[in-house]
Amino acid sequence: SAKTDFIRPFTVIVEGNVGSGKTTFLNHFNKYDNVGVYTEPIEMWRNCNGYNLLELMYKDPKKWSFTFQSYVQLTMLRQHTRLTKYPVKLMERSVYSARYCFVEKMERDQLMAAPAIAVIDEWFKFITENENVGVDLIVYLRTSPEVVYDRILKRNRSEERTIAFDYFKSLHEIHEDWLYHKTLHKVPAPVIVLNADLDQSVIGEEYEKYEEQILNKLPVQAHV
Numbered sequence: 001s002a003k004t005d006f007i008r009p010f011t012v013i014v015e016g017n018v019g020s021g022k023t024t025f026l027n028h029f030n031k032y033d034n035v036g037v038y039t040e041p042i043e044m045w046r047n048c049n050g051y052n053l054l055e056l057m058y059k060d061p062k063k064w065s066f067t068f069q070s071y072v073q074l075t076m077l078r079q080h081t082r083l084t085k086y087p088v089k090l091m092e093r094s095v096y097s098a099r100y101c102f103v104e105k106m107e108r109d110q111l112m113a114a115p116a117i118a119v120i121d122e123w124f125k126f127i128t129e130n131e132n133v134g135v136d137l138i139v140y141l142r143t144s145p146e147v148v149y150d151r152i153l154k155r156n157r158s159e160e161r162t163i164a165f166d167y168f169k170s171l172h173e174i175h176e177d178w179l180y181h182k183t184l185h186k187v188p189a190p191v192i193v194l195n196a197d198l199d200q201s202v203i204g205e206e207y208e209k210y211e212e213q214i215l216n217k218l219p220v221q222a223h224v
């Protein structure tokens with residue numbers, strides 16, 4: 001059958017520090033039948049043609065950050081452009097946080113040389129010119145670094161064992177500048193800020209506060 005034209009659904013990206021509770025958030029919204037949930041393709045980063053790029057990056061960030069982030073950009077582009085039958089698409093992170101948070105962090109730590117950043121940035125500009133990569137809403141799971149650090153230690157993901165607290169602290173500041181103070185990089189859609197420090201036992205109420213906006217259920221503004 002002819003490939004249907006790409007009709008971009010109402011696209012929501014879920015952003016936040018490592019350990020900010022994105023998976024818990026996505027699981028909560030997965031139960032709605034009109035929402036397509038697209039989790040971070042971490043298994044692809046762990047197995048790119050047999051190579052665990054995530055592990056390589058954490059083991060030797062100077063050597064592998066460019067390789068890792070260029071593959072992240074490709075896999076996130078794939079997530080953005082995947083056709084979905086759902087009217088609402090919920091994505092875990094995006095090409096925007098890839099560039100504005102993680103590549104930003106690697107640039108500040110000089111883990112990626114300027115020519116490498118220039119190449120990533122050219123790809124990013126080309127990719128984001130395409131409106132199929134547009135987003136309609138950003139959910140910012142706002143946390144404090146201490147809370148996410150404690151969660152990461154408990155989660156104990158093998159590749160993350162070597163990360164120092166300072167990494168999460170500066171990644172937190174980058175997210176704050178981007179999505180809360182809005183002083184860092186372009187913000188591609190309106191932002192809803194959730195208090196994601198809340199414990200799993202009560203955070204459902206926090207989600208429910210914004211459910212209508214997230215599910216695009218708000219009454220359509222009458223066009224006068």
Ligand SMILES: Cc1cc2cn([C@H]3C[C@H](O)[C@@H](CO)O3)c(=O)nc2[nH]1
Pocket residue numbers: 018040042054072076093094095097098099102160
């Ligand atoms: C878009 C994007 C997600 C992402 C995650 N990560 C890392 C942070 C976590 O340890 C792990 C899974 O999110 O990958 C990264 O280094 N660069 C990234 N870029």
